[in-house]
Structures are given as C-alpha cells and as structure tokens.
Amino acid sequence: MDNAVAAKTRTATNHRTAAKSGAATKTRTAAASGTALLAGQEPTAGQDPPAGHSTTAEMAAHLSALLFDDSHHHSTHPNSHNTTHNSPSTCTRDGSSGDDSSSNGNSHGSDNGGSSSGSGDSSSGRGDGGDGGGHAHALWRQLVSRKEFTYTPGLDHTQRTAQSYQRLRLVNDLVDATALARDPARLAALHEWIGFADGGLCTLASIHYNLFLGSLIDHDNPDHPRDLTDYTTLRRTGTFLCTELDHGNDAAALETTAHHNPATGGFTLHTPTPGAAKFMPNTSTTGGPKTGLVAARLITHNQDHGVFLFLTPLSDENGLLPGITVTPLPPSNGPTIDHSLTTFHHVPLPREALLEADHGRLNPDGTLTTNLGNPRKRFLTSINRVTTGKLCMSAGCLGMARAALAIAVQYAHTRHTSGPRPGQRIPLAHHHTHHSRLLDKIATAYALTFLHRTTLTQYLNHTHENRTQTERHIAITKAFITWQARDITTESRERCGAQGLFPHNGIADLTHNIEGGITAEGDNLVIWTKAAAEMILHHTPQPTH
Incomplete structure (x- = not known):
C-alpha cells in the first residue's frame, strides 16, 4: 500500500500541464486561493521568500491544480463566511466562490438522476469516471455554500442533530433519491462535500441513501415492487440496525x-x-x-x-x-x-x-x-451495502482532510509573524518548518485522492469473478485513507495554532468526525486483519527453480 501511494504521489507531481492551467488562473474559492499562495505567488514587498522557494512552488503548483482546479474540486469549508485577519477560516460564502458555468460544461444546478460517471450507465452500475462526474461535484459545492450550512454556535447536541436532519432534507430536494442510491460514484461525491460541511449529515446521508434505501433497492422483487415514496420524499427517514x-x-x-x-x-x-x-x-x-x-x-x-x-x-x-x-x-x-x-x-x-x-x-x-x-x-x-459504505466513508474523510489543508494553507498566508530583520513581518508560510509539513500532507492528500478514484472506478467496473478481490481492496483503501486523513487533519489543525481549536473556524471538529469514519462500516484494524488473512489463504506460491 505504501508503494502504491508513493507511486500516485509521484504521478501527482508530474501533471505540469494541469498545473499551468490550474492554480494560477482558477483559484476562485478561498481554499484554492490559499493553496495557490503556497504554490509560489510572490511575497509582498519587503518580505524575503523562503529558501528553495521556486522548487517548492513548482511542486505545490502541480498538486494545487489537480485538487482545486474547477474541473476537479473546490474544497472550501462552508462555515467560514466571516473574514478576520487572525482566523484560519477566511473563505467567503456569498456566491463568489466560483462560476460553475465555466467548469468545463459539467456543472448543472440540478440532479436529473442520470449517470454521474461520465459516459457510464448508471442503471448498470458501470462507469469510466470514478470521480462521480463534474456536475455532481458542482451540485454539492453549491449546496454546502448555502447559508443553511453556516456554522451555528451555541447549539446543544439535540439541536445540532436536528439541524443535520434539516440539512438532509436540503440534500433530498436536489436529487432523485432512488438514482442516488443506485450510483456509488454520485454517493461518494456527495460524501466528499458534506463530510466537512456537517459530519452528522454525512453519517445520516450514508445511512439513509446507502444502507437503508440502497438495501431496499438491492432486495427489490420485480413482481411485487415496494412503494418507496415515503423514503424517497423523507416523509420517513431510514436507518439501519445491525x-x-x-x-x-x-x-x-x-x-x-x-x-x-x-x-x-x-x-x-x-x-x-x-x-x-x-x-x-x-x-x-x-x-x-x-x-x-x-x-x-x-x-x-x-x-x-x-x-x-x-x-x-x-x-x-x-x-x-x-x-x-x-x-x-x-x-x-x-x-x-x-x-x-x-x-x-x-x-x-x-x-x-x-x-x-x-x-x-x-x-x-x-x-x-x-x-x-x-x-x-x-x-x-x-448487508452487502456496507461495501459501498466503505467507499462513502473514505470519500467523506478525504473531503475533511482536503478542507483542513485548504484552511491551514490559507491561514499560513494571512497570519504574519516577526521576520529576520528588525520590524519585518512575514507570513508563516515563508518558514520552511511550517510550509514543508503542509506540502507533505498536500502530496499525501493527492495520492489518497488518486487511490480513492482508482478504487471507486474498479468497483464501478468489477465483474463477478473479481468481486471478492475488489471488495477487499475497498476495505484496505478505506482503512488507509481514513487513518491518513486523521493525520492530515491533525497536522493542519496544529499549524493553525489556537485559532484551530475553535469549531467556528471550520477545522476543530474534523478530526473527531474522521474518528467516526475510522470505526464506521468496520473498524480499520479488523478489516485489515480480515483482508490480510484472505490474502494469505488465497495466495498462490510461485514455483521455485
């Protein structure tokens, strides 16, 4: 697994073409803007760039373009519509985060229930694009940018839970619930965005659309179909008791x-x-x-x-x-x-x-x-829907990790500290000890993104013959991504200092929510142990000479 991730990291740094068309010209979300700054924009007058600036900037630009390019993702945390100089959460939520109409023609304001996998056929479960389709990501980006997703301070546990159920209805208003439940790629795209917006909503959506509604669909009898209207309209919310x-x-x-x-x-x-x-x-x-x-x-x-x-x-x-x-x-x-x-x-x-x-x-x-x-x-x-649930948990935690990085990178450029010269003030991002840690986690985030995309595509195109192997790979991927996402989020929070401790700034709760993903749909260590046992038992020794 480490070798595979390392290989994907090397791939990330080689996408020069994407980088040239990405971070410098398509950083409309504040999260993307923060990473673009880390990727090599010139320091303000009177400030010295860090040593090795151009090499670091080149690598970061390649990575930034892939993750924050409009045609891929915008990982802006939704809670950060109030801008303050000393707060890591300085993103806007007034609609200025991007013009979806320019996102390669893939952005639509509604979900028509069709395939979200490029040229894939949603009804057959097949697709050639494991990212859930550009328009699906644009749809959820628009959703979490709405005022209803603004962080609300002072809510108790019951009130915050009720808020997550209210937001679930906002999700349901945008989709054909049955089509969503049938489409693993679109489900994963949903979790990538709502994970960092509302961890409770992420869990509720996974349970209702995947475990509950998905299981009903998978067990449907064509001769005696069930009436799912109560569940697709959310007159009744579905849950899963296992x-x-x-x-x-x-x-x-x-x-x-x-x-x-x-x-x-x-x-x-x-x-x-x-x-x-x-x-x-x-x-x-x-x-x-x-x-x-x-x-x-x-x-x-x-x-x-x-x-x-x-x-x-x-x-x-x-x-x-x-x-x-x-x-x-x-x-x-x-x-x-x-x-x-x-x-x-x-x-x-x-x-x-x-x-x-x-x-x-x-x-x-x-x-x-x-x-x-x-x-x-x-x-x-x-309970086979647990497999799709693993993909959703991976996606949700991956979105949380990317949001944490976006917040930490931007804050690194807005928080200033004393420079080497008397009276000089420089951004924290100019310190190698600060930005190198974030760059390392950015590289990891891209590797994890490629890993998740590849795993999702394999699942969309699996056959009966390789189903067991594919499900094992999904389990391994889920554990690896959620563990790494926790490390990324912990590092990002620490780089934000005291400001990172306040939930209003959009980063403090992410690590706790990722902990839920580590346990959900199978404890990580348990599913890795099971996968290891299967790999040993089914291993075919190579002949020796």
Missing part, C-alpha cells in the same frame, strides 16, 4: 430474532437479551418518523436460517411505536447524531417485512430457498 451491544465486529453472531408465524405468514421481532440491544443506530424521534432495516435471525419451525434484514417501522408523528424502546446514548466525540440503544419486545411484522433475494427466499410453508448454503455468506449478502 450491530448489537455484545456483537460489533462479530455481527454475524447477533442475537435479535424474527420468528416466523405460520398462521399469518408474518414475523415476531424480539430482543432476547440485554446484550442484543441494537447499538448504536439513529433511532430517536429527532428528525421525524423513522423506519429501520433490522438485522435479525430468521427462525422458522425452530430452525435458525441465519441473519436477514427486516423492514421495521420505528416511530410516527406521535412518537415510538408499541414494543420499541429507544434509549439515547451519551453524546460522543464523533459526528453529532442521535445514537441510541434500541430493543424490540415481540413486535409483529408483516410477511413483506423480510428482505429477500436469491440468497434467501421464504416459501409459504416456512422453508427457505437459497443459492448459498452458508448462513454467514447469506448474512454478508444481506
């Missing part, structure tokens, strides 16, 4: 049961032990009525068929439904949402609550028809 208090990384061993009732054809959902409480889904009444996909053991005729998903209404306009208990968890240092413990006491569900596909279909007599004899494989098939 892991339990006693079963996190060993979720295949979870205890929640769904007993089949031969008389009605339906099921009884039940939490048999305290350790089987669902931990830690967003199931409170904050944000309005909710429906969950609950992972539970399918029991028919006293036979355990393994874990399947069950569509379960949790609340309505009057509160929680009978038999459902939700206990709020204490606020965490990660994304601010309504994490809770959730239990079920003999909750009746209709026959259609069971999500079925080729890996498991229940016959009227209570027997199971399946193309997978292994219960664990059936479980992994049921």
Whole structure:
C-alpha cells in the first residue's frame, strides 16, 4: 500500500500541464486561493521568500491544480463566511466562490438522476469516471455554500442533530433519491462535500441513501415492487440496525430474532437479551418518523436460517411505536447524531417485512430457498451495502482532510509573524518548518485522492469473478485513507495554532468526525486483519527453480 501511494504521489507531481492551467488562473474559492499562495505567488514587498522557494512552488503548483482546479474540486469549508485577519477560516460564502458555468460544461444546478460517471450507465452500475462526474461535484459545492450550512454556535447536541436532519432534507430536494442510491460514484461525491460541511449529515446521508434505501433497492422483487415514496420524499427517514451491544465486529453472531408465524405468514421481532440491544443506530424521534432495516435471525419451525434484514417501522408523528424502546446514548466525540440503544419486545411484522433475494427466499410453508448454503455468506449478502459504505466513508474523510489543508494553507498566508530583520513581518508560510509539513500532507492528500478514484472506478467496473478481490481492496483503501486523513487533519489543525481549536473556524471538529469514519462500516484494524488473512489463504506460491 505504501508503494502504491508513493507511486500516485509521484504521478501527482508530474501533471505540469494541469498545473499551468490550474492554480494560477482558477483559484476562485478561498481554499484554492490559499493553496495557490503556497504554490509560489510572490511575497509582498519587503518580505524575503523562503529558501528553495521556486522548487517548492513548482511542486505545490502541480498538486494545487489537480485538487482545486474547477474541473476537479473546490474544497472550501462552508462555515467560514466571516473574514478576520487572525482566523484560519477566511473563505467567503456569498456566491463568489466560483462560476460553475465555466467548469468545463459539467456543472448543472440540478440532479436529473442520470449517470454521474461520465459516459457510464448508471442503471448498470458501470462507469469510466470514478470521480462521480463534474456536475455532481458542482451540485454539492453549491449546496454546502448555502447559508443553511453556516456554522451555528451555541447549539446543544439535540439541536445540532436536528439541524443535520434539516440539512438532509436540503440534500433530498436536489436529487432523485432512488438514482442516488443506485450510483456509488454520485454517493461518494456527495460524501466528499458534506463530510466537512456537517459530519452528522454525512453519517445520516450514508445511512439513509446507502444502507437503508440502497438495501431496499438491492432486495427489490420485480413482481411485487415496494412503494418507496415515503423514503424517497423523507416523509420517513431510514436507518439501519445491525450491530448489537455484545456483537460489533462479530455481527454475524447477533442475537435479535424474527420468528416466523405460520398462521399469518408474518414475523415476531424480539430482543432476547440485554446484550442484543441494537447499538448504536439513529433511532430517536429527532428528525421525524423513522423506519429501520433490522438485522435479525430468521427462525422458522425452530430452525435458525441465519441473519436477514427486516423492514421495521420505528416511530410516527406521535412518537415510538408499541414494543420499541429507544434509549439515547451519551453524546460522543464523533459526528453529532442521535445514537441510541434500541430493543424490540415481540413486535409483529408483516410477511413483506423480510428482505429477500436469491440468497434467501421464504416459501409459504416456512422453508427457505437459497443459492448459498452458508448462513454467514447469506448474512454478508444481506448487508452487502456496507461495501459501498466503505467507499462513502473514505470519500467523506478525504473531503475533511482536503478542507483542513485548504484552511491551514490559507491561514499560513494571512497570519504574519516577526521576520529576520528588525520590524519585518512575514507570513508563516515563508518558514520552511511550517510550509514543508503542509506540502507533505498536500502530496499525501493527492495520492489518497488518486487511490480513492482508482478504487471507486474498479468497483464501478468489477465483474463477478473479481468481486471478492475488489471488495477487499475497498476495505484496505478505506482503512488507509481514513487513518491518513486523521493525520492530515491533525497536522493542519496544529499549524493553525489556537485559532484551530475553535469549531467556528471550520477545522476543530474534523478530526473527531474522521474518528467516526475510522470505526464506521468496520473498524480499520479488523478489516485489515480480515483482508490480510484472505490474502494469505488465497495466495498462490510461485514455483521455485
């Protein structure tokens, strides 16, 4: 992995053509402007450039053009519409951050539900552009530049959670929710932008569009299609209840049961032990009525068929439904949402609550028809949307890292300190000990971006034969990107000094939110250990001579 990233870093520094057309002429966002300054603009009169300025500027210009060019990304943090000389967050949000109409013809003000992958076919899951399409990025850039995404000080945990749900509705107003759920590239693009804008929103969007709505779509029966209108219009928000208090990384061993009732054809959902409480889904009444996909053991005729998903209404306009208990968890240092413990006491569900596909279909007599004899494989098939979730978590954390760098680089040019001559004031960026650390992280951010783009494209074009290998690569990539993003954000925050400690300046909360990405969709160390074991077990030794 280190060699692959190093190779991608070398590639980043060789894009001279992109650099010449990029940072110097297309730095309309404040974040891009900050990096352009680091990339070699002349110091103000009376200030000495740092040693090795031209070499450093050349390298940084190549990197800056690729990340902050209009045709790629603008990583402006949305919270920074107030400009102060000594604040790292000096970006504007008044619409002056860029003219989308000039972004290579790819920018549109609405999402028409078509392919977001260049020439790719969204309906087939194929695409040749792993960046989610230029217009998708422009759409989300416009969204997070709106006044509704301005940082609001003084909110408590519940109020901030409610704000994230309100912003989820702003996202939903712009998209065809079904098309978004079907398109991994567009989902990733969404997470790249809302991740740094609102960590709670990033988590809610990942759960609703990918884990919940995506799973419903993947298990759809063409002969009896579900009506998804309540979820695509957000009359009901979707959530996902899989892991339990006693079963996190060993979720295949979870205890929640769904007993089949031969008389009605339906099921009884039940939490048999305290350790089987669902931990830690967003199931409170904050944000309005909710429906969950609950992972539970399918029991028919006293036979355990393994874990399947069950569509379960949790609340309505009057509160929680009978038999459902939700206990709020204490606020965490990660994304601010309504994490809770959730239990079920003999909750009746209709026959259609069971999500079925080729890996498991229940016959009227209570027997199971399946193309997978292994219960664990059936479980992994049921929750397969976790794979796309890993791509989304990687994208969200990558966007946070880029935003942190943009803020830190710009602040390095607006914060001045004493120079080597009496009375001289120079930007912090002129100190090698300051800008070299940021340049190192910029190079890493580009390498991670190329890695994510490549991994996403591989997933869009995977085949049945290489699916397992592709999913393993996604897991490895998720862990590597989120760990590196944490390092980048920590360094960027430190380079902002005391100003970096204030959430209003757009950088203080990013590291905490990345911590959530490190744990979400599989703890990093666990999924790396699993991937390593698979690589060893499936390794074919080369013949020796």
